[in-house]
Amino acid sequence: MLNGKLPTMTNLSATDGFDSAAIGSEIYERSIAELRADLDAGVLTVRRLIEACLERIDALDRRGPALRAVIEVNPDALEIADRLDAELAAGSSRGPLHGIPVLIKDNLDTADRMLTSAGSLALTSSRPAQDATVVARLRTAGAVILGKTNLSEWANFRSNHSSSGWSGRGGQTRNPYVLDRNPCGSSAGSAAAVAASLCAVAIGTETDGSIICPSSLCGVVGIKPTVGLTSRAGVIPISPTQDTVGPHGRSVADAVALLAAIAGPDLRDPATAQAHFPSDYATLFDPHALYGARIGVLRDAGVVGYNQHVDQAFANVLKQLAAAGAVLIDPVHISEGKNYLQGDEFTVLLYEFKHALEAYLQVRIAHPAHPDAAIPRTLSDLIAFNEAHQDQELAYFGQELFELAAAKGGLDMPEYREALERSRDGTRAVIDALFEEQRLDAIIAPSMQAAWTTDLLNGDRYAGGSSSAGARAGYPLITVPAAAAFGLPLGLTFIGRAYSEQTLIRLAYAFEQATNARRPPQYIPALVPAEIRRPRSDEPWWVPTRPCLATCRSDHLLKSARYSP
Secondary structure (H helix, E strand, C coil): CECCECCCCCCCCCCCCCCHHHCCCCCCCCCHHHHHHHHHHCCCCHHHHHHHHHHHHHHHHHCCCCCCCEEEECCCHHHHHHHHHHHHHCCCCCCCCCCCEEEEECCECCCCCCCCCCCCHHHCCEECCCCCHHHHHHHHCCCEEEEEECCCHHHHCCCCCCCCCEECCCEECCCCCECCECCCCCCHHHHHHHHCCCCCEEEEEECCCCCHHHHHHCCCEEEECCECCECCCCECCCCCCCCEEEEEECCHHHHHHHHHHHECCECCEHHHCCCCCCCCHHHHCCCCCCCCCEEEEECCECCECCCHHHHHHHHHHHHHHHHCCCEEEEEECCCCCCCCCCHHHHHHHHHHHHHHHHHHHCCCEECCCCCCCCCCCCHHHHHHHHHHCHHHHCCCCCCHHHHHHHCCCCCCCHHHHHHHHHHHHHHHHHHHHHHHHHCCCEEEEECECCCCECCCCCCCCCCCECCHHHHHHCCCEEEEEEEEECCEEEEEEEECCCCCHHHHHHHHHHHHHHHCCCCCCCCECCCCHHHCCCCCCCCCCCCCCCCCCCCCCCCCHHHCCCCCC
């Protein structure tokens, strides 16, 4: 800040006439139910729907605002669309997702012509031998795998100085609401793509915050399922204790439709033995479900009290919940808020990352285009690759987490076993006891702060969040758009016990219907002084008036001036 005034952005421009709604309008802000009705009635074909997505990806992701949310488009997408159209013409439908375009995070295996790389150049010369179970289920359900989304490289487990949404292969993903702001990660591209209507829904993964944070910052719904509800087979891992696969959608209904298609037991992932999700999930959508629900208000350090705009939005949310008939138990506490890169959770992740990743690397096979290329098989191989390609992989931040994990021993080490007991089992005991003692249906908390300015040199600026307790326990979370600060989305997280997704969905849906908080992104280049004002108390959402146009420059973000309001 200079003399009390914020500097303006000088190298991102906009001109009148850009209308993102007109680009691929068949997909823009359309729900799965609306798309399904048009496809079944013959008003819309699957091919035209996929073409509309590709138009938006070209206009908004490759050019124009240059979101960089999509790392790769499926070269077979139109051929798949034609086959699905033929099935519909023959009177055969595979269900709610037949012909629906889905983007998936680039850490889920696809045994097709796309790469699976976790955003790293180290994996571009090899490929998986088979689809991830989640991908196979989507194909069976008739979804069109439209492409892969960009992510924080290695799901943000390479450096604690990283910039969320950056990968060596895909570059830096931008936040569709304000382009110099960060989308959070690691499922950055999945959340940003859904927000920008590049697809109907998308798949993300979470170890701690990687679905919840980008969904909140990009103004969409994100569901982090109970560990074991969805299969992790064929997903590039961090932690078998905490990893889970879940959906991003522009509404609760869309996210749930995707979850229903991917949930269930899988012999390739023993943790899913108890997995069950109802096929008739529409019964979960009760707009009055908040009435009489007992909801704990989480007020741990680092969950509230770190940002005045978040605290004000949360206070307004509590009034809305009370008005809808919820019984608020305020406050409740789980534990001191901690960044996940410290303490027992961090110890667990370091040990499990080395063990699980090296097991995954053993089953990679040679890519047809690179039959003689060396395939990394160990964490040490990856470290050596990054050192040999420093200009591409280590230009902005290092790989100290790789190095720390590589130095760890096996999963029989006492340090690991004791840390796991405290991190996972201890957190579960605290949450379960709290639910029992207070007879809770759910716990709520602000999801995250508003998006910070992207800074590849200094990394992310996390202030607080509410994902860690659920992550450590392996319990479910749902974030729903709730408010905004200066046009930047803020989410509300619902926290539950193991396999309580159905209860959380009912509550999240009722909250969504009562508040209608989500607004589409406007692709603002940056916040400038004339556009910044504190919203009035009766103004829950501030929508900027200057959209970013197709002429917005896509130069590297480091060339831009930046500031924080």
